[in-house]
Amino acid sequence: MNNHHGQSQQSSESKHDDDAALTDFLASLMEYTPTVPDELVEHYLGKSGFQCPDVRLTRLVAVATQKFVADIASDALQHCKARQASVVKDKRDKQQKDKRLILTMDDLSKALREYGVNVKHQEYFADSPSAGLDTASRDE
Amino acid sequence: MNNGGVNTTTGNETKADAPGGRAKADDFARAVSRVAVAQICEGVGFESVRDSGLDSLSDIAIRYLHDIGKAASFYANISGRTHCNVFDIIRALEDLGNFQGFSGASGVSHCLASSGTVMEILDYAQSAEEVPFNQSIARFPVARDRRLIPSFTQMGETPPGKHVPAWLPALPDPHTYKQTPVWNERKSDLRADKIEQARQRRNAERSLLNLQQRLAQFGSAGASTSNIAQHHQPKELKADEGNPYLTTPLPPGEKEVASVNLPVMLSNGPTKENSLSVLETFAPAIEAVKDRFCEDGDGDDNKVLPDKRPAIHFKFKTGKKVFGQSSDLNLHNKYLSRPVSLIGREEERDDKKRRAEYILRQAMENPQELTQM
Structure with a gap:
């Protein structure tokens, strides 16, 4: 992608290509259904002062949000996997049930730090009154 | 997955x-x-x-x-x-x-x-794999359809001015937004107000005096029992004033219901002598007030005044009077200066009267203390 900007002599030509690509992408969004529902996006965009009747732009924002969340989630997944891999082998037998990939605040805060979000979470945080009683069964 | x-x-x-x-x-x-x-x-x-x-x-x-x-x-x-x-x-x-x-x-x-x-x-x-949202959700927040205010054309009205287009929502009924002036209907005639006040006060005093007179009558008549007084009183009231509020609703003797009488209260007091002594104690005050009523009750005929109370006038005048004046002139002067002196005297009298009334009221309320006086 760098070559678009690096070579300015071809810029008019490449811009034309980019325009076409963008137009195609926006057109393809008409058929694309992002995981983030349109209604949710419209609600929050409307709350922030955004006005646009074009559903393609809503979808574009939805896809961007989805990408953002997915990036964070995949980073957290890597952290999770790395943490599990670092556990010593003899302990791993005991923590067999913990081998499942669970999104925890530990991994999430590590991932979010790279995205400019500082999440400070408590050492022990009770999600609900039943938290800590039977953690394994709750997280099934 | x-x-x-x-x-x-x-x-x-x-x-x-x-x-x-x-x-x-x-x-x-x-x-x-x-x-x-x-x-x-x-x-x-x-x-x-x-x-x-x-x-x-x-x-x-x-x-x-x-x-x-x-x-x-x-x-x-x-x-x-x-x-x-x-x-x-x-x-x-x-x-x-x-x-x-x-x-x-x-x-x-x-x-x-x-x-x-x-x-x-x-x-x-x-x-990325296309994963649609797993549930269908309605648009939110749910906006209820509002009823629009009908326009001028829908209402069939003409706008109040040419600058108001007919498609705009019609104005509400005028009484909901127009302010109508409310004039103070009362005539602010201070003099009439004062006269009216004075009249009311005089009425109140007269009724009080009537009451006192009646009390005095009962006291002097020496009603042997309170029962007799009770039966006797309503009749007298009728005869005296014809006041419809004080007439007995029932023929006397049929039922002992007329209990709104002060004599009852007084006779319920410690002793009969007490009530008598009250009246005797305040007889001068009552007399003074009574006197005043007689003349005031005559209306605005103020010419009675100089005859009635020459002494006070003389007192007022003695300091400044030029000797050798004829009595006619003297009388004339008196007439001229009457309004001023009248006001002063009226206040004075009011004060006296008020005191007398106050003491009387206190005496009525607690006759015990009177014996000590």
């Missing part, structure tokens, strides 16, 4: 949120975003999520949406538009992607259509 784990967790949580306090306006949107984020996490490869992680991530997603909208509308407004277009959104995405960095971010005048963020999104959209 393991479908079960994530969905059950989110399902539990949306239910668990409900009973905790009152539902907030944003609850539904947050629940939806939780489901969406959980689906994305599932798509990435997670098998399960903790509530705290899911909460934070969905909060961040909402914040991200909000920030995009804010930045995009900001860019639209700064270029003089109210509606956003795709370039505003791309600028907003670039702003939010600055922290991470994207290709071409260093270029100052790069084309927005070929922005690195858009390319990344494009790549993501093509590579």
Whole structure:
């Protein structure tokens, strides 16, 4: 992608290509259904002062949000996997049930730090009154 | 893809949120975003999520949406538009992607259509599996259809002015917004008010005096028993004034109901002598007031005054009077100066009267103390 900007002599030509690509992408969004529902996006965009009747732009924002969340989630997944891999082998037998990939605040805060979000979470945080009683069964 | 784990967790949580306090306006949107984020996490490869992680991530997603909208509308407004277009959104995405960095971010005048963020999104959209939201949701927040105010044309009215177009909503009924002046109907004639006040006061005093007179009569008549006094009184009242309020509703002797009588109260007091002594004690005061009533009751015929009270006038005048004046002139002067002196005397008399009344009232209320006087 760098070559678009690096070579300015071809810029008019490449811009034309980019325009076409963008137009195609926006057109393809008409058929694309992002995981983030349109209604949710419209609600929050409307709350922030955004006005646009074009559903393609809503979808574009939805896809961007989805990408953002997915990036964070995949980073957290890597952290999770790395943490599990670092556990010593003899302990791993005991923590067999913990081998499942669970999104925890530990991994999430590590991932979010790279995205400019500082999440400070408590050492022990009770999600609900039943938290800590039977953690394994709750997280099934 | 393991479908079960994530969905059950989110399902539990949306239910668990409900009973905790009152539902907030944003609850539904947050629940939806939780489901969406959980689906994305599932798509990435997670098998399960903790509530705290899911909460934070969905909060961040909402914040991200909000920030995009804010930045995009900001860019639209700064270029003089109210509606956003795709370039505003791309600028907003670039702003939010600055922290991470994207290709071409260093270029100052790069084309927005070929922005690195858009390319990344494009790549993501093509590579990522298309996972639609697992539930169909209605548009929210639910806006109830409002009834519009009918316009002038619909109401069949003509607008109040030419500058008001007929398609505008009609004005409400005039009485709901017009202010009508309310005049003070009372005549603010101070003199008439004063006269009226004086008249009322005189009436009150007269009734009090009547009462006192009646008391005095009863006292002097020496009613042997209180019962007789009770039966006797209503008749007398009738004879005296013909006051319809004081007449007995029943023929005397049939029933002993007329209990609104002061003699009863007095006779209920410690002794008969007490009441008598009260009257005797205040006889001069009563007499003075009575005298005044006689003349006041005569109306505005003030010519009686000089005959009645020459002594006071002389007292007033002695200091300044030129000797050798004829009595006629003297009398004439008196007439001239009467208004002033009258007012002064009236006040004086009022004061006296008020004191007398006050003492009398106290005496009525607690006759015990009178014996000590």
